Amino acid sequence: MAIIAGIDLGTTFSALAILNKIGRPEIVPNSEGERITPSAVYFDEDQDATVRVGIEAVNCRQLNPERSIRWIKRHMGDSQWRKQIDNKAWTPEEISGLILKKLKQDGEIEHSAIEDVVISVPAHFDEVRRKATMDAGKMAGLNVVGIVNEPVAAALYYATTQNISGRVLVYDLGGGTFDVTIMDVEGQTIKIICSQGDHALGGVDFDQKILEIFEQTYEKQTGQKLIGNEQERAKYEDEAEDVKKTLSRRNVAKKLLYGSAGSARVEITRQDFEEAIESLIGRTEMLIDVSLEEAGCTGDQIDQVLLVGGSTRIPFIQNRLTEKFGKAPRVAVNVDECVALGAAIHAGLTQLRDRPDQVESGIAAGLKDIKLKDVCNHSYGTLCAPIDEQTGKHVIRNSILLKKNTPLPCQSTQTFYTMSEGQTELQVTITQGEDDDPDFVNKIATEVFELPPDRPANRPIQVRYSYDLNQRMHCCFQDEESGRVLEVDLAMNEEGQSSEQTVQQKTDELEKFQVQ
Amino acid sequence: MTGTTLGILIAVLTTVTAVVAIGPVPLRRLLARWIPSVDPDYFSCRILKLEEDTGSGYSDVLAIQIQGVIRAPRERCDTDLLICLTDVSEGNSGPKPVLCRRPEWSAEGSSANETKIHNGTLPARVSALTDWVTAIEIRTSDLVFPRRGPCLLECVLSVVETETGKPLASARGQVQVDCESRGYEEIRQQRSTKQAAILQLASCVWEWTRSNPEAKTILDQWLSQQSFGAGQSAETLLDSFSGSPEERVDQACDDLLGWAEPADRYIAVELCLTIAAACSDIPKDLLGRLLALAEKLEIPKERFQALSQKYLTGRVGHMEDPRALLGLTEEMTEPEIHQKLTAEYRKWNARVTHPDAAVRAQADQMLNLIAQFRSRCGRHS
Ligand SMILES: Nc1ncnc2c1ncn2[C@@H]1O[C@H](COP(=O)(O)OP(=O)(O)OP(=O)(O)O)[C@@H](O)[C@H]1O
Ligand SMILES: [Mg+2]
Numbered sequence: 046m047a048i049i050a051g052i053d054l055g056t057t058f059s060a061l062a063i064l065n066k067i068g069r070p071e072i073v074p075n076s077e078g079e080r081i082t083p084s085a086v087y088f089d090e091d092q093d094a095t096v097r098v099g100i101e102a103v104n105c106r107q108l109n110p111e112r113s114i115r116w117i118k119r120h121m122g123d124s125q126w127r128k129q130i131d132n133k134a135w136t137p138e139e140i141s142g143l144i145l146k147k148l149k150q151d152g153e154i155e156h157s158a159i160e161d162v163v164i165s166v167p168a169h170f171d172e173v174r175r176k177a178t179m180d181a182g183k184m185a186g187l188n189v190v191g192i193v194n195e196p197v198a199a200a201l202y203y204a205t206t207q208n209i210s211g212r213v214l215v216y217d218l219g220g221g222t223f224d225v226t227i228m229d230v231e232g233q234t235i236k237i238i239c240s241q242g243d244h245a246l247g248g249v250d251f252d253q254k255i256l257e258i259f260e261q262t263y264e265k266q267t268g269q270k271l272i273g274n275e276q277e278r279a280k281y282e283d284e285a286e287d288v289k290k291t292l293s294r295r296n297v298a299k300k301l302l303y304g305s306a307g308s309a310r311v312e313i314t315r316q317d318f319e320e321a322i323e324s325l326i327g328r329t330e331m332l333i334d335v336s337l338e339e340a341g342c343t344g345d346q347i348d349q350v351l352l353v354g355g356s357t358r359i360p361f362i363q364n365r366l367t368e369k370f371g372k373a374p375r376v377a378v379n380v381d382e383c384v385a386l387g388a389a390i391h392a393g394l395t396q397l398r399d400r401p402d403q404v405e406s407g408i409a410a411g412l413k414d415i416k417l418k419d420v421c422n423h424s425y426g427t428l429c430a431p432i433d434e435q436t437g438k439h440v441i442r443n444s445i446l447l448k449k450n451t452p453l454p455c456q457s458t459q460t461f462y463t464m465s466e467g468q469t470e471l472q473v474t475i476t477q478g479e480d481d482d483p484d485f486v487n488k489i490a491t492e493v494f495e496l497p498p499d500r501p502a503n504r505p506i507q508v509r510y511s512y513d514l515n516q517r518m519h520c521c522f523q524d525e526e527s528g529r530v531l532e533v534d535l536a537m538n539e540e541g542q543s544s545e546q547t548v549q550q551k552t553d554e555l556e557k558f559q560v561q
Numbered sequence: 562m563t564g565t566t567l568g569i570l571i572a573v574l575t576t577v578t579a580v581v582a583i584g585p586v587p588l589r590r591l592l593a594r595w596i597p598s599v600d601p602d603y604f605s606c607r608i609l610k611l612e613e614d615t616g617s618g619y620s621d622v623l624a625i626q627i628q629g630v631i632r633a634p635r636e637r638c639d640t641d642l643l644i645c646l647t648d649v650s651e652g653n654s655g656p657k658p659v660l661c662r663r664p665e666w667s668a669e670g671s672s673a674n675e676t677k678i679h680n681g682t683l684p685a686r687v688s689a690l691t692d693w694v695t696a697i698e699i700r701t702s703d704l705v706f707p708r709r710g711p712c713l714l715e716c717v718l719s720v721v722e723t724e725t726g727k728p729l730a731s732a733r734g735q736v737q738v739d740c741e742s743r744g745y746e747e748i749r750q751q752r753s754t755k756q757a758a759i760l761q762l763a764s765c766v767w768e769w770t771r772s773n774p775e776a777k778t779i780l781d782q783w784l785s786q787q788s789f790g791a792g793q794s795a796e797t798l799l800d801s802f803s804g805s806p807e808e809r810v811d812q813a814c815d816d817l818l819g820w821a822e823p824a825d826r827y828i829a830v831e832l833c834l835t836i837a838a839a840c841s842d843i844p845k846d847l848l849g850r851l852l853a854l855a856e857k858l859e860i861p862k863e864r865f866q867a868l869s870q871k872y873l874t875g876r877v878g879h880m881e882d883p884r885a886l887l888g889l890t891e892e893m894t895e896p897e898i899h900q901k902l903t904a905e906y907r908k909w910n911a912r913v914t915h916p917d918a919a920v921r922a923q924a925d926q927m928l929n930l931i932a933q934f935r936s937r938c939g940r941h942s
Contacts, residue, residue, distance in 0.1 A: 169914065174914075241910070243910060243913065245913055245921075324936060327935050327936045328906075328929070328931075328932045331902065331932065331935060332906070334899075334906075335906060338907075435827070435860075435861070435864065436823050437824065438824055478911055478912070479907075479911035480911065482867070484871075484920070485911075485912045487914065
């Protein structure tokens with residue numbers, strides 16, 4: 046029977062896990078024998094159609110940063126982003142597809158074909174980024190059976206393999222993103238209460254702080270700039286990460302910097318580092334406050350704090366959490382593996398629900414007691430034009446239909462009215478975001494709903510949103526009088542071309558590239 | 562009133578109630594009888610106040626009627642009726658036009674208090690109307706008077722030859738009417754008072770921002786879209802204001818509250834914020850002053866904060882004291898500050914994944930700012 050796998054497609058590192066015969070998740074090492082693979086891609090200059098992924102790509106980056114890409118996850122879903130390599134402009138999904146291809150390929154060395162997978166994403170990833178992640182999977186030749194939120198995956202792993210219970214807060218600080226999730230765990234039943242995330246906060250930002258110290262110190266000592274080109278930047282970014290990791294073990298890290306004005310010594314103490322990242326840590330703490338507020342509880346009511354993500358190895362973060370919650374957080378040895386492991390469990394649960402005949406009996410038995418109750422990760426709404434009480438004028442507002450953190454599956458219906466007599470078109474816009482100000486929400490789809498002619502104003506239009514267990518959203522607009530219906534397909538791209546076609550096209554293109 | 566006129570009046574009343582479309586009544590139909598007149602030059606006009614059943618109630622209608630003799634230069638002469646309405650109330654500095662909103666009153670080349678109606682050919686060289694005949698009916702709600710209150714409305718009606726425009730007969734009638742809504746002079750005055758008040762406020766912000774030169778460009782642009790001070794530059798207008806900004810703010814806010822629509826108060830605050838956003842360094846106390854100004858204009862605090870964030874977040878790096886932008890005030894206790902910061906964090910964090918890079922950058926900047934304040938005011942909630 047087919048292998049069931051989970052993939053953590055991380056900002057800095059990715060990992061693949063599969064379920065063994067008894068439904069336990071196991072990490073599958075890559076061809077270099079490593080349990081996690083750097084999410085880095087390098088396009089070989091000499092060999093066309095050869096792409097290096099992983100540690101080799103990281104190493105090549107310092108030599109030729111123009112042909113290398115890291116931290117692509119930060120660009121996921123950005124329709125503008127392209128990386129031009131030779132004759133091809135690569136999209137973030139394609140680059141991610143290459144990373145996934147490497148994981149699949151390496152996993153198949155010792156196992157049979159890896160096809161059915163769940164890929165994890167940060168809880169705060171929006172519809173567009175989730176879709177982009179699924180597309181990346183397809184391009185790599187995978188059958189993406191589902192998407193799971195990283196903290197949920199981590200929680201699944203913790204809850205099913207370690208002894209935890211009660212109200213649990215998962216603090217997931219990785220390379221590029223930060224998520225907080227609060228949930229109730231009882232035996233193998235996990236009920237997610239809420240998730241909050243910061244898209245632009247992670248280990249890379251700490252690296253940047255160290256890099257700033259490098260640059261300032263060098264300039265102070267020599268009067269010259271340390272970094273003159275991209276190559277040097279790539280080199281010092283890597284060194285900054287080294288220093289950061291050293292500071293998790295020792296109190297001081299030393300480095301010799303070579304710039305245009307010769308060398309300079311830099312010594313960074315743990316305290317320097319802590320001061321530099323203080324405001325970033327402040328951001329994580331505020332997100333905790335927001336989450337606690339959302340969950341309607343205080344820090345004392347949290348029974349356990351679970352750490353996930355490589356950046357939680359920073360002692361300062363652990364201390365601050367201990368201070369905040371009055372108890373030390375729980376650290377697993379494999380903070381950077383638990384998301385992949387949990388994603389594999391999630392894949393098992395998804396298959397068990399949707400295609401039980403595809404699941405081996407040992408696995409089914411191993412998973413049968415696990416129950417996961419997830420929530421909707423974003424608020425979804427539509428634009429409307431109510432009258433502003435203050436000014437007495439029509440204003441464009443975002444009206445939320447599905448509220449963030451509603452238990453899944455969920456559905457909501459609201460009635461809106463047409464504005465003018467003889468209105469034959471209604472522009473429907475689906476939004477994602479918490480604001481009522483339309484300028485600050487993400488408009489994920491806009492379509493024109495054609496209405497019957499010759500009607501007075503104020504005709505009712507019913508809007509129905511629903512969110513399924515796979516964290517995908519469906520929207521339907523219905524004109525109550527005529528019964529006309531508009532179903533909005535969130536998978537259409539700007540040109541109106543179904544993205545399935547585009548994905549297929551790109552999958553064929555990626556086929557031609559060999560991944561090493 | 563004689564029996565005949567009374568009879569006709571009743572007839573007119575019934576016609577009026579039956580007529581749905583208001584407008585000229587073709588005279589020719591009524592020029593039935595040619596009669597030798599007693600006074601060969603008699604021609605008269607009067608205005609009757611009637612009521613029209615609109616289906617959902619009654620509305621006031623003025624019927625302009627004529628009677629008498631019309632002499633044409635030849636037989637079968639084609640004619641028009643020229644009607645002109647003015648307010649001739651005593652105490653006015655002179656007659657003032659009374660405007661009509663109906664489309665036939667806004668023909669090209671004539672003012673909105675005049676209209677020309679085609680009357681048709683006169684049957685003979687001398688035609689006479691023995692009875693009062695309604696030339697036109699006008700709803701009072703279609704009229705725009707100079708001012709609210711009682712008004713002596715005068716109508717000058719002339720029968721003219723279509724071809725040459727030469728008058729054949731002319732008469733005037735008057736009626737006392739009561740104008741219930743604001744008159745155009747009041748609206749005009751109100752508009753200029755309002756615009757002057759907005760400009761006053763803007764000028765105060767200009768002073769508070771240490772006479773930031775950018776403000777002049779913004780004001781010039783704003784002025785070019787207003788009727789007030791048309792043709793004048795912001796420079797001269799700004800120089801013409803005297804008194805301390807505080808006094809001027811009080812006065813201007815009073816004027817806006819008294820005269821303006823609620824939407825205008827928002828326009829004023831947005832203009833002030835635009836000026837504030839344009840200055841190179843935003844002074845420490847500016848936001849506090851703007852907040853006080855908004856409060857005087859009875860704009861709710863949250864609305865002001867939302868507006869100020871909309872205009873000023875991009876300028877955080879240039880603010881001497883960005884606390885007010887986060888809605889923090891001196892009086893707040895530490896837990897209150899914490900709560901406010903958490904709320905602001907929640908709001909901006911939801912914006913940090915926005916597809917527009919500019920919004921993302923703004924959100925990121927705000928999040929860092931919030932985090933900075935939070936670590937500054939102690940970590941414990
Ligand atoms: N000992 C350490 N001290 C400090 N930081 C560390 C340490 N070990 C790893 N990291 C940091 O952890 C980050 C990687 O963590 P992880 O693999 O969990 O992230 P990711 O899954 O790639 O990213 P994300 O989940 O945000 O997409 C890197 O920024 C790395 O520098
Ligand atoms: Mg991760």
